[in-house]
Amino acid sequence: MPTKVINYDLEPKQWEFYTALNRFPSFIAGWGTGKTMDALFKGDLLNRFYKNNLGLIVRNKFTDLRDSTMKDFTRYTGKHVPQGTKEAHYSNGSKTLFRHAKELSGLQNINIGWAYIEQGDEFPTDTQFQLLRGRLRRELEVDEDYWKKLAGAVYPFLQSMHDNPLRQIMTICNANGHNWAWKMFIKSPKEGYSCVQADSFENESNLPKDFIDDLRRMEVDSPAKFKQFVMNSHDEVDLDACFWASRLSEIQKDGHMGTFPHKPDFRVHLVADVGLDCTAIWFFQLIEGKRIYIDYYENTGKFADHYARVLDKRKKDNDYNYGKFIMPKDSNKREQVSGMTFGKAFKDLGYDVVVLDKTQNLDIAINNTNNGFKSAWFNENKCEDGLEALFHYRRKYDEDLRIYLKDPLHDWACLAGETKIRTLRDWIPIKDVVKSDFVWGYSEKEHRLIPTKIGSCGPTRKNAEVWEIGLDSGKYIRATQDHLFMLRNEKYKRVDELSVGDSLMPFYEVLNRRYIEIDLNDGSFCDEHRFVCMRFHGPIKSGYHTDHIKNDHFDNRPTNLQIIKADDHCGKTFIGRTNQERIHIDLTDYNREFYTRVNSFKFCKFCGVEYWGSYKTAYCSKICARKYNRKRDKEGLIPSKRQNHKIRYIRPVIERVQTYDICVPETNNFVAEGVIVHNSHPASSIMYSDIAISKGLCGTVKSITKAQIAKWNKKYRRTG
Numbered sequence: 001m002p003t004k005v006i007n008y009d010l011e012p013k014q015w016e017f018y019t020a021l022n023r024f025p026s027f028i029a030g031w032g033t034g035k036t037m038d039a040l041f042k043g044d045l046l047n048r049f050y051k052n053n054l055g056l057i058v059r060n061k062f063t064d065l066r067d068s069t070m071k072d073f074t075r076y077t078g079k080h081v082p083q084g085t086k087e088a089h090y091s092n093g094s095k096t097l098f099r100h101a102k103e104l105s106g107l108q109n110i111n112i113g114w115a116y117i118e119q120g121d122e123f124p125t126d127t128q129f130q131l132l133r134g135r136l137r138r139e140l141e142v143d144e145d146y147w148k149k150l151a152g153a154v155y156p157f158l159q160s161m162h163d164n165p166l167r168q169i170m171t172i173c174n175a176n177g178h179n180w181a182w183k184m185f186i187k188s189p190k191e192g193y194s195c196v197q198a199d200s201f202e203n204e205s206n207l208p209k210d211f212i213d214d215l216r217r218m219e220v221d222s223p224a225k226f227k228q229f230v231m232n233s234h235d236e237v238d239l240d241a242c243f244w245a246s247r248l249s250e251i252q253k254d255g256h257m258g259t260f261p262h263k264p265d266f267r268v269h270l271v272a273d274v275g276l277d278c279t280a281i282w283f284f285q286l287i288e289g290k291r292i293y294i295d296y297y298e299n300t301g302k303f304a305d306h307y308a309r310v311l312d313k314r315k316k317d318n319d320y321n322y323g324k325f326i327m328p329k330d331s332n333k334r335e336q337v338s339g340m341t342f343g344k345a346f347k348d349l350g351y352d353v354v355v356l357d358k359t360q361n362l363d364i365a366i367n368n369t370n371n372g373f374k375s376a377w378f379n380e381n382k383c384e385d386g387l388e389a390l391f392h393y394r395r396k397y398d399e400d401l402r403i404y405l406k407d408p409l410h411d412w413a414c415l416a417g418e419t420k421i422r423t424l425r426d427w428i429p430i431k432d433v434v435k436s437d438f439v440w441g442y443s444e445k446e447h448r449l450i451p452t453k454i455g456s457c458g459p460t461r462k463n464a465e466v467w468e469i470g471l472d473s474g475k476y477i478r479a480t481q482d483h484l485f486m487l488r489n490e491k492y493k494r495v496d497e498l499s500v501g502d503s504l505m506p507f508y509e510v511l512n513r514r515y516i517e518i519d520l521n522d523g524s525f526c527d528e529h530r531f532v533c534m535r536f537h538g539p540i541k542s543g544y545h546t547d548h549i550k551n552d553h554f555d556n557r558p559t560n561l562q563i564i565k566a567d568d569h570c571g572k573t574f575i576g577r578t579n580q581e582r583i584h585i586d587l588t589d590y591n592r593e594f595y596t597r598v599n600s601f602k603f604c605k606f607c608g609v610e611y612w613g614s615y616k617t618a619y620c621s622k623i624c625a626r627k628y629n630r631k632r633d634k635e636g637l638i639p640s641k642r643q644n645h646k647i648r649y650i651r652p653v654i655e656r657v658q659t660y661d662i663c664v665p666e667t668n669n670f671v672a673e674g675v676i677v678h679n680s681h682p683a684s685s686i687m688y689s690d691i692a693i694s695k696g697l698c699g700t701v702k703s704i705t706k707a708q709i710a711k712w713n714k715k716y717r718r719t720g
Helices: 012-018 035-049 062-079 103-107 129-135 144-147 157-165 182-188 199-208 209-221 222-228 245-253 304-318 342-348 360-376 384-391 529-539 565-576 579-595 623-636 682-693 707-718
Strands: 022-027 052-058 087-090 096-101 114-117 167-173 192-200 267-271 279-287 288-299 322-327 335-337 352-355 377-378 395-400 403-409 420-422 427-429 440-441 449-455 456-459 463-470 476-479 484-486 490-492 508-512 515-519 523-528 544-548 559-565 602-605 608-615 647-657 659-663 671-674 675-678
Touching: 012 035, 012 192, 012 199, 022 035, 022 114, 022 182, 035 052, 035 062, 035 096, 035 114, 035 144, 035 167, 052 062, 052 129, 096 103, 096 377, 103 129, 103 222, 114 129, 129 167, 144 449, 167 182, 182 192, 182 245, 192 199, 192 476, 199 209, 209 222, 245 360, 245 384, 267 682, 279 304, 279 384, 288 304, 288 360, 288 384, 304 342, 322 342, 342 352, 360 377, 360 682, 420 440, 440 671, 449 529, 476 675, 515 529, 529 544, 529 559, 544 565, 559 565
Parallel strands: 022 167, 022 192, 052 096, 052 114, 114 167, 267 322, 288 377, 322 352
Antiparallel strands: 087 096, 267 279, 279 288, 395 403, 420 427, 420 671, 440 449, 456 659, 463 476, 463 647, 484 490, 484 675, 508 515, 515 523, 523 602, 544 559, 602 608, 671 675
16 A cells, blocks of 8 residues: 655644654644644554554543544544544554543553643643653654655654664643643753743644634623633633732732832831631831832741730831731631630730631622722832742642632641652652652541652741640641641631640551551552552453563552563563562462452451451451451441550740652642541631721730730630
C-alpha cells in the first residue's frame, strides 16, 4: 500500500510546537489557536515516520474523548477510530490508542513512543503525566518507505528525527491559573520541558470573522473569561475560586500597595476577626476618602490580654491614636476566658468597641468588600502576611461536580517543619515533602484510608505561634491553633477545640514478612505495595504479580511499582540466590503475591490470628464470630488498646516557628505523626472594616496602663 503524505501550512506558533524536538513540549494557548490540530498532526507524523510505533492520546473524561478528540483525529488524519477498540492502525504497523484518565491504570506492560494529553487543564494534578513518563521507552525504527517519499531537501527537524529517534509526551492546555501545567512548563521548566504560548488573535487569519468579533465583545461582557481563555492569562485572578485576587491585583498595579506611613493627625481604627480562625487585627486610617491599612497583626492561642499588650505597645512605638475597635457579632458571644467575652474585655480596658450586627449574606459581604478595595491602600511591608491571606481567600471546590461552592475555604492552618508526614516512600518531615510525593489520606466517601497524590506543598508562615498536641503513642504534633484534626467519628475539631482524651483518626502500619501492612480503618488490612499498585495501575489479573522496580520494598510510590507476569517476577526474585534463600522467599514473597491477588491479609477481630479474607470478613471463622459477639454483649464495652491515638496533653509553644502545609485535592487531609489532619483564614476581618465604614461607624481610646492589664489578668484570665 502506498504511503500517504500529508502537506499543510502552519502559523508560526503552531510550527514552533510541531517542530519541537525536546521530550516534553507543551502548547498552552487561547481558544481557536489550533492546539488540538497541531498535536494530532504531530502524533500522526510520529506514527508514519517510525515503523511499529505506538502512540497514546489521553483525555480526562470518556465522553469528551469520544465526542471530540476521536472525531478530530479522523477529521485531520483521515484515520477511522472504531469506538469498540478505540485504536487507529497504520499500514507500517504503527497504532494510536485513545484512553480516558481512569483507563490509564489498566495499561500495563506497554511501551509507547509518544503520548498526547488533550486539555491538560481538565486534570487536577500531574498524576497522568507522570504515569505516562514511565511508559515512554519504545524502541523506534525509521520507516524507510516514508523517508524515501521525503527525498531531497527536508526540514532540519525531520533530519534530526531520522538521526535521533524522537519520543515525546505532548501536552496542550487552556490557561487555568497556577495549575500543574503552569508550574511544570512555565514557572519552573526543567531540561527537556518547553511551552509555546499564544492568544486567540494570533490565529485570526484562520478563524471565522463572526467568531473573532464575538471574542472582542467578550472583553466587555465577560472580562475574566476573555483574559483567561482568549488572551491566555495565567493569573490566579481569573479563577472562579478566588474571591478578591482579581481586584487586589488591579489595585496593586495602580500603586495601591507600597509604603504608606502612618499620619499622626488621623485616628487609627482597628478591626478584628476573633476566634473563628486565627485572630487577625488590621490597623487602618481614613484619610481624604482613602482607607489606608497601615499595619497588621495575627496570632493563635492567645487571650484578650495578649492582644491588649500588643496594641498598647504598637500605640507607644508608632504613636498610634486609636479610634474605633470593630468586632463581629460573635465577639459578644464567644467566651475567651472565664465567662468574659472578647468584646467586653476590651471595653473594660477602655477601647471604643463597635460590635457589628450578624452578617446575613456572606456572598454580599464578600462582594461589597471586593468593591471597597478600590478605595483601599496597603502598607506592603507591615501588611505582608495579611495581604497573602487576602490573595488566597477562595471558595471550596467540589471535585465530583467540578464546581466551586459558595462557602469560603479556610486553609490557613499549618504544621511545624519537623512534623513527620507519611508518604509512600517513608515518613518525611513536612518541610522536605515535595510535590511529586504521594501520601496517605482518609477518604470520607470510601470511609477508609487511601493513597493519593499531593497537589501542592511548601512554607506558609515565617514566625507562626503553634501549639503542641501530645499523643498516647508517644508522638506529638506542633500546629497552629486553627488546624483541624479528624476524630475517630470522621468529624473535625480545631486545635483550640480539642480536649485531653479525644480519640483521633489513627494510622496503623506493621512490618509483616518484609512488607508494610496498612490498617485501612474499615476493618481490613492490606499490603501497601499491592493496594497502591491496584489503586494507580488497575486490577492485578491472575498470573500477574506486583513488582518493585528498584527492589526497594519500602518505596511504594506508583512510579516504583509495576505489574509483571508471575514467571518474570519469580525469575527476577530468584536469580543469583542460594537454594535456602529461594525456599525462604518462596514461603514469603512469592506465595504472598500469589495468594493475595484477590483477598488480603487480615487479623481476626476476636482471636487476632492472621488469615486470608475478603473485605467482607472480620473473623477467621464462624466460631470466633460467635465468641466475639458473646463477649461484646457480656462486657458491654471493649477496652481500647493502650496506644489508640488519644490526646494526652495540649499546650502552647513559646518559640515561634516556620510552618508548612500540604494540599491534597482528593482527600483534603493527610497522615501526620500517625493521625489525620486537615487545613483551616484570616480574611474575614477585612470585611468587617468595609461594613463599619459603610455604616459610618468609624468616627478615642484611653491610654491602657500596666495596672489595668494586671487588674484584668487577675480578674478574668484562666488559671492553671
